[in-house]
Amino acid sequence: MKTDASYEETVEFHGHSCPGLAVGYRVARVAVRELLVERSVDEELVAVVENDACGVDAVQYLCGCTFGKGNLRFLDHGKPVYTFFRRTDGQGVRIYAEPFHYEDADDARFVELVTKPVLTLEEQDERAQITARRVQRILTHPEDKFIKLSSPQIAMPSPARIFSSENCADCGERIMSTRVQQKETGRALCIPCAEKT
Ligand SMILES: [Zn+2]
Ligand SMILES: [Zn+2]
The missing domain is CATH 3.30.1330.130 (60s Ribosomal Protein L30; Chain: A;)
Structure with missing residues (x-):
């Protein structure tokens, strides 16, 4: 700082x-x-x-x-x-x-x-x-x-947290669990792959 x-x-x-x-x-x-x-x-x-x-x-x-x-x-x-x-x-x-x-x-x-x-x-x-x-x-x-x-109109954000992760069913790359896209088919996809389908 x-x-x-x-x-x-x-x-x-x-x-x-x-x-x-x-x-x-x-x-x-x-x-x-x-x-x-x-x-x-x-x-x-x-x-x-x-x-x-x-x-x-x-x-x-x-x-x-x-x-x-x-x-x-x-x-x-x-x-x-x-x-x-x-x-x-x-x-x-x-x-x-x-x-x-x-x-x-x-x-x-x-x-x-x-x-x-x-x-x-x-x-x-x-x-x-x-x-x-x-x-x-x-x-x-x-x-x-x-x-x-x-005065602030929002609450103080909580400190950075560690999220679990899983793999995208299409590209196989890791995704932070909060960003996993669940398709109706039940496949877990990353955002770029989900947007392609
Ligand atoms: Zn500038
Ligand atoms: Zn993917």
Whole structure:
């Protein structure tokens, strides 16, 4: 967990600087402040994210929440909502981050540039400048103007569990038991094989 990572370090982890990452960075800093301040850094956070865009990388990097550890859950709601829990006592916070930069003066031009299949060098430069302006605005925007904190609306997910597994009747590969598809024929199939039939 790199709870005090700079934005630049977070960019290194993500691979590029972008508005989505900047929003995620602000969100992750709030989560750390709300749930980890003056606590041991070994404390585990659990995050439930309602989108799978760039910002989630900041949550992974600063808060140490990853799929592999089972403390990152994804709900496909397409919303800028992030709910965090402190594993030891279940204390949590729901964070809504309004994407205010969508309405700025650069927006129409930005959408034009990112949807163009090929950009000239000048256009690439222009896009980079808009991105940099937006990132700067997001990183310095007053928190109370775009971030809303409230109580979690969901329960804290339970820790990663070990599931039993069985073999697919078609491809023979192992499947986690919770993902086995039971066909009317009584054959146990993996999801890709079940979709083929
Ligand atoms: Zn990005
Ligand atoms: Zn299969």
